[in-house]
Amino acid sequence: MPTLHTMKSTQSDRTVETLRELILRGELVAGSRLGESELAARLDVSRTPVREALGRLAAEGLVELVPHRGARVRTWSAAELAGLFDVRQATEPRLAALAADRITPAATDELARLSSRMLRCGPTGPGQDLEELAALNRRFHGLIVTAGDSPALATALAGAVRPPVVLRNFHRYDDDSLRRSLAHHEELVAALRARDSDWAAAIMVAHLRNARAVMLRSAS
Amino acid sequence: MPTLHTMKSTQSDRTVETLRELILRGELVAGSRLGESELAARLDVSRTPVREALGRLAAEGLVELVPHRGARVRTWSAAELAGLFDVRQATEPRLAALAADRITPAATDELARLSSRMLRCGPTGPGQDLEELAALNRRFHGLIVTAGDSPALATALAGAVRPPVVLRNFHRYDDDSLRRSLAHHEELVAALRARDSDWAAAIMVAHLRNARAVMLRSAS
DNA sequence: AACAGGAATTTTGCATGCAACCAGCGCGCG
DNA sequence: CGCGCGCTGGTTGCATGCAAAATTCCTGTT
Numbered sequence: 001m002p003t004l005h006t007m008k009s010t011q012s013d014r015t016v017e018t019l020r021e022l023i024l025r026g027e028l029v030a031g032s033r034l035g036e037s038e039l040a041a042r043l044d045v046s047r048t049p050v051r052e053a054l055g056r057l058a059a060e061g062l063v064e065l066v067p068h069r070g071a072r073v074r075t076w077s078a079a080e081l082a083g084l085f086d087v088r089q090a091t092e093p094r095l096a097a098l099a100a101d102r103i104t105p106a107a108t109d110e111l112a113r114l115s116s117r118m119l120r121c122g123p124t125g126p127g128q129d130l131e132e133l134a135a136l137n138r139r140f141h142g143l144i145v146t147a148g149d150s151p152a153l154a155t156a157l158a159g160a161v162r163p164p165v166v167l168r169n170f171h172r173y174d175d176d177s178l179r180r181s182l183a184h185h186e187e188l189v190a191a192l193r194a195r196d197s198d199w200a201a202a203i204m205v206a207h208l209r210n211a212r213a214v215m216l217r218s219a220s
Numbered sequence: 221m222p223t224l225h226t227m228k229s230t231q232s233d234r235t236v237e238t239l240r241e242l243i244l245r246g247e248l249v250a251g252s253r254l255g256e257s258e259l260a261a262r263l264d265v266s267r268t269p270v271r272e273a274l275g276r277l278a279a280e281g282l283v284e285l286v287p288h289r290g291a292r293v294r295t296w297s298a299a300e301l302a303g304l305f306d307v308r309q310a311t312e313p314r315l316a317a318l319a320a321d322r323i324t325p326a327a328t329d330e331l332a333r334l335s336s337r338m339l340r341c342g343p344t345g346p347g348q349d350l351e352e353l354a355a356l357n358r359r360f361h362g363l364i365v366t367a368g369d370s371p372a373l374a375t376a377l378a379g380a381v382r383p384p385v386v387l388r389n390f391h392r393y394d395d396d397s398l399r400r401s402l403a404h405h406e407e408l409v410a411a412l413r414a415r416d417s418d419w420a421a422a423i424m425v426a427h428l429r430n431a432r433a434v435m436l437r438s439a440s
Numbered sequence: 441a442a443c444a445g446g447a448a449t450t451t452t453g454c455a456t457g458c459a460a461c462c463a464g465c466g467c468g469c470g
Numbered sequence: 471c472g473c474g475c476g477c478t479g480g481t482t483g484c485a486t487g488c489a490a491a492a493t494t495c496c497t498g499t500t
């Protein structure tokens with residue numbers, strides 16, 4: 001059983017990466033059981049790297065690990081979902097402000113491109129590609145975080161924001177909220193181009209408030 | 221070889237706990253090598269749980285893990301140390317405000333006790349027990365985080381604040397700054413007792429600014 | 441004496457084997 | 471009829487063995 005692509009990293013690392021991707025993409029549904037042997041067979045490795053991967057993902061908070069009873073994809077309560085916005089409110093506006101000072105023209109161009117593509121994903125409706133929209137959105141926000149260049153804020157955010165949540169929430173946007181959200185992205189690019197930190201931070205606040213409203217509405 | 225205390229948790233978990241404690245206490249110095257066999261012998265387990273523990277601690281960020289080259293206690297650059305205060309500024313005042321609303325009398329009493337004990341650790345000088353002071357300080361801030369009861373903010377904070385840093389910084393306090401810091405703790409208790417969120421948040425901001433000033437001064 | 445090259449040693453990564461443990465089920469007892 | 475107990479199938483936790491990678495040290499050459 002030789003590995004086909006002979007990349008240069010350990011199998012544990014690749015297993016972590018694969019599982020993370022599967023969970024983030026929703027292919028492994030929240031709450032579902034993660035049997036070691038089953039995953040080992042599916043990913044064509046032995047149980048050992050799978051065990052290590054599950055342990056690390058548990059430390060990351062993506063997986064719930066109960067001694068002698070196995071691993072499950074972690075589930076998120078409504079309260080936790082709500083609390084997530086506290087963190088985003090506390091970090092992302094600041095990161096946007098920082099980014100306004102430091103971002104490179106190349107990065108703003110990339111952001112503009114992402115924003116356009118999101119617009120092209122179309123309004124709510126049948127042909128809408130939410131998967132794509134979510135992916136672009138993740139990259140958009142990720143880029144701003146990178147541009148903000150504050151590792152501490154970044155890890156704080158990453159430590160709390162669990163993207164599956166964000167993905168899920170896209171399904172709940174109504175037409176108006178989605179239009180606002182996309183407009184925010186455009187305006188954010190403008191603010192960053194103008195190097196106006198306050199503007200960028202303000203729009204980010206609005207952006208998150210809008211998202212939060214969507215979530216709270218549908219959480220009933 | 222049967223384990224003597226037959227507690228009810230896995231050896232991996234206990235190994236994680238032990239190593240974390242050793243690192244946080246500074247017994248394992250930052251940058252030092254963490255050989256698997258060596259740790260296995262020292263903790264009297266096989267290499268397997270040690271490996272799992274190192275992986276999880278790496279996911280937590282306490283340990284640096286390079287493929288095929290082993291694990292080291294993670295080191296922290298000055299920039300990372302500075303960025304850490306961004307996170308604390310972004311989260312702890314908010315948590316203090318939340319705590320003002322929700323904290324129980326029992327918890328405020330406990331905070332008051334911790335504050336007194338910190339005062340009793342005495343001023344800067346020869347007989348000063350910085351180890352004890354750091355431990356009490358950790359519990360103090362931890363209690364406020366708990367009382368704030370925002371899991372997302374809490375994990376964001378935990379994801380970025382690495383206690384060894386805090387411990388180290390205690391060595392740098394001069395007499396005035398330390399006195400201020402201790403006074404802040406006392407005043408924070410008062411603000412929480414009064415259920416005044418703005419007051420609590422304001423003091424927390426001052427508290428962190430003070431600590432930040434101490435750090436920046438000695439980082440030069 | 442300094443250095444390049446290469447074997448020997450050490451250490452990590454992974455697979456496998458086995459014991460401990462949990463869940464589900466049937467049986468006997470109250 | 472309900473409840474507790476032991477048993478069995480399956481899963482997890484851990485120790486050990488071996489191969490690959492990396493580090494160290496030795497050796498031969500200039």
